[in-house]
Amino acid sequence: MKYFVYILYSENYKKTYVGFTNNLERRLKEHNAGRSKYTKRYSPWRLVYSEEFQNEIEARLKEKYFKSAAGRRKIKKLLLNICPGSSAG
Structure with missing residues (x-):
């Protein structure tokens, strides 16, 4: 089985989140649907x-x-290369 670190x-909150999963598409949808305690406050999320x-x-x-x-x-x-002007924390 393959695993992904992501x-x-x-953009709205200048926050990053690091995780791992075996189904990247499903996990991103879960984050943006508010199914994760930390990430629901800062959605929408973009995979970078x-x-x-x-x-x-x-x-x-x-x-x-x-x-x-x-x-x-x-x-x-x-992030500076992907999102110029970002000050992610």
């Missing part, structure tokens, strides 16, 4: 990054990296 961005992995362990490790200080810095750089 980064969502809320995803990466595919062959197993859950690799996906969880990458998710953990993106939630670290170094990973957050990388996300900021990524």
Whole structure:
């Protein structure tokens, strides 16, 4: 089974969210439908990054990296390229 690590961005609130799933399309719909406690406050969400992995362990490790200080810095750089003028936090 394939897994995906993804980064969502809320234009309205300048927020990011990092997660992992085995069904990226379904998960994005869930976030935008308000089925996630944190993300429902900041919708709508836009998918700005995803990466595919062959197993859950690799996906969880990458998710953990993106939630670290170094990973957050990388996300900021990524967002500056994708959404100029963003100050995501």
